[in-house]
Every structure is written in structure tokens, then in C-alpha cells.
Amino acid sequence: MSCLRKNIGQGIRLAISSILVLSLLTVGTPASANPATGSIPVGQSATQVLGTLTVGVKSNASSDRKSHQWNKVVGKTGNYTTRDLVLERDMDNVTYTSRGNVNTGILLEPYTGKTIHFQRGQSNKTEGGSASNRDGGIQIDHVVAYAEAYRSGLDKLDFAQRDAYYNDPDVLLASQAEANNVKKDGTIAEWEPSNQTFQCDYASLQIGIKAKYGLMVDQKEHDKLAQVLASCPAETIISTSQVKQRLTGGTSGSNTTGNSDDNTNGSNNQSNQPNGSTSGKNNSHTTNKHHITSTKKNWVKNLFNGLLKRFF
Template identity: 35%
Template sequence: MTSTWTDFRRARRRSRQAWALLAAAGLTLLAALGWFFTAGQFALGEPQADGPTEAPVLAPGWMKPVPPVRPVPGGSAVEVLATLPVKGRAPGNNYERSAFGQAWLDVDRNGCDTRNDILRRDLAGASFTEGSRCRIGAGSFREPYTGRSIEFRRGAESSKAVQIDHVVALGDAWQKGAQQLTAVQRQHLANDPLNLIAADGQANQDKGASDAASWLPPNKAFRCHYVARQISVKAAYGLWVTAAEKDAMKRVLDACPGQPAVVPR
């Protein structure tokens, strides 16, 4: 009888231990899921206010708009996203940067190349190099992708700390409709201020040619504007999205359903 009671108590103890381990594993899984949806790449809910929430498009007085293929529709980014075609990627092994024209053309014909136009637009206290009315030599800004404060100084090594990012990467655009554009339309896409943001060099390198399904700005406060801007560029140039990309964009916009499309003005 004693042996039977002892075995029973041991069995109960092992059962409690097993349940405790299962409960701990469940809590760990819940914690991991909680991180993924609150702090991970596709966080739901309100974005964290880590830095800027938007970036400029045009600078009144000296920056001219670049003619797109079609005007960006008004309304919310969610509404415009619903109008974009959903397709798979076209082959990208024939992509060359030269298909979008020489880098940093003066497409708006204001006398300055696009890179310097964007630096002048985005940097606070931007100053020209001596003897130039175009070349930006220095400035500072609260960088939108990371939320960090960055000082720009022109130089062989220092200039790369601030790069000009194509919001819709040209390699991505090439696989999602840009091959059907004319050479002039591709030049406009590559130099349109709507599609350009001064960004942290390392963040720009990390992004590469990624779409919203595989890269989003670390600064969560900027993601709604970033995705709305990608949608607006794709609408303006007749580009499409993949199913995974559209799902990723919708997840971001779930936190900001009223986010407007970005209309240059």
C-alpha cells in the first residue's frame, strides 16, 4: 500500500512538472508573438515616436515638380493601394542602372542636379560650397529612416554618410512595370522628388532594392508615410505590387488607416 501511494505521489509530481514546463513554453511563445507584433518588423498598433513622421516632397520657390506618367490620386493611401495591380516580379537579371538615365540629372531644369536638390531640400541649414549655387557642402537633419540626428559634410569619405534613397528602389521598379516605361519616363522616376529622400547611408545600404515586404525603416514613426509614399510613386508611374508586398503595406497602414497618399504640391 505504501509503495502504491509513493508511486502515486511521484506520478502527480511529474505531472505537475510537465504542466509547469508546458505553461512556461506557452508563455515564452506568447512573449515572442507579442514582440513580433509590437516591436518587430511588422509591428501593429500605433507606431513609436522614434523620429520624424514624414519627409518633404517639394521646396517652394526653387524646386519644380517632375512630370509623372499620371497624377497621384487623392484620398487615403489604403484607397490608392487598392487600385494598384497585383502581379509577380518580372525577370530582373537584365536590370542596369543606366536604364534610368545618367545618375542625378537636372530633370526639372532648375540648374542643379537632383542629388544636390534633395540635400538642399532635406537638410536644415544647408550651405553651398564656395563659389557654387548648387553643390551642398554641409547641413544637418533628423534622419527619417533611423530617427538619428546626422551632420552632413561633403568629402570623399564623409559624403557617403548621407545618401539619396529611391523610396521605390529602381531595381524593384524594374521588375514591377518600369521595363514598359519610355526612357524619359524612367529618367523622371529616378529623379522625381516624390521618390527621393535623404537618408542614413547604412540604412540605405541595408534596404538595397527591397520592397515593403522585406524592409521597413527602423524608425517606426516614419513607416506610415514611407509606405504611403511608395504607393504614391507606384501609382504615379504605373507600377505594380506583389501579393506579399501589398500585404506588408496593409499591415503598416492598419495602424494609420487615414494616412493620405503623398501628392506633390
């Protein structure tokens, strides 16, 4: 009997190994290894790119937003995640914790035009933070909100591609927590920045992101985007990496270079970032490859752990 139990146990382990190998061979390379997405069309006319977007009726599907989290950034030590990458890119005077997280910095906030003095782990209620959320008064906003993107066509991509969207710096912007909480998952027809000088750039960012991921707009959203751009017909598509320079002296409607790597320290120098400074070029393909690698590792780990729990 003990010999029989031993043989059964060995058989189960062999079956698990076989299933794992077959899984890796058949679906181990997610579709996102060759993303069905392009890049931000930086420098192109925002009005012309808007004309290429599909106008349609969005789905009412509930998104899987809670299934995603900030990924650790490949090539960084400690706990440095996508959130830290965006904070470092968008802020000045950045310092770090001993574990690699962004600890302090100063943000010229795009949605309100206010200055936020970020301190990791503080609520910063006086500068737009929430007393119940110790995020330093800054949240990382998906410029095209994840749930809204999901209803606009992101739901047709696989999980790894959606995770790449969730962690894509091209989609993300450091913003005041209060403003982001009011925005929620609204389109530009439902919410736009109170900072009047940023509204054209905000429309440009939304159009560029939707173009990159092949997302649709509904009629109200399209009309609002067109209305905003009518006040700045020379507006060109920008990326989120160019926002800081726009706010500190760049010219709206022109193609500017990305932010420099001032105020960095040690191993966290921004020039080593997967999505560092740009000069009219887009590094999103490289960034996506990093996030796809991270997602694939997590996928294999979750598959193996799930099989162990099921059989043992």
C-alpha cells in the same frame, strides 16, 4: 583621286546631317514628352489607393540603373543636380559650394530617426556613412528602389521616362547611407525603416509612387502594406516633399503642407526650385518637364557623337 575623296567625304557628311534631321523629326520628341504617368495622389486614403494597385507577378529583368545619373537641374547654375535639389529640400541649415553644390546641412533622417550632420566629401562614418564612400553619410534613396520599380512595370516605359523616374524628386528621399545600403532594392515586405514612427508614412510614400507610375505590387508586398496601414487606418498619401514637416511636428495621417524654403542662400533659394514647396498640390508635372528637356538634350548629343565616331 583627291577630288573623288573630297566628294566622298562631303557625301558622308551630308548623309550624317540627313540622318540626324530625320532622327529628330521621327523620334526627336520622346514619348516622355507626354508622360504616361500621373501624379502623387496626395491627401487620398492610403488604404483606398493601395486597393487600386495591380497585384501580380513581377518580371525578373535586370534593370538599366547604371545607364542613369543625376541630371543637372534646369534653371540652376554650376553643378547643381537632382542630388543637390533633394539634399536642399530635406535638410536644414544648408550651405553651398562656389560651384552650386550643397556643401553642409543637418538632416533629421527618416529611416532611423537620427540626426546627421552632412559635410560634402566626408565619409561621416560615425553617423552612418561608409568609410569607402565620401557622401557625407547621406545617400539619395529611391523610396521605391529603381530596380524594384523596373521589375514592377517601369521596364515597359521608354528610356526617357525611366530617366525621369530616376531623377523624380517625388521618388527620392535623403537617407542615412548605412540604412539605404541595407535596404538595397527590397520591397516593404523585405525591408522597412527601423524608425517606428515613420513606418506608416513610408508605406504611404511607396503606395503614392507606385500609383503615379502605374507600378504593380506582388502579393507579399500588398499584404505587408495592408498590415502596416491597419495600424494607422487614417493614413493619407503624402509626397517626399512633406516628409521633413512630418518629422518635425506634422501629424501622421493628415494632409500637411510641404517644407518651407528656410535656410537657403542666394540663387539657390528653394522657392525657385522646379519642385519647390507644396501645399497639398503636386508639382511633379513641371519637374518632369525639366528632366525631359535635359534628357532630350542628352539624347541628341549622344546620337550626334555616336554618328561622328562611326563615320570618322
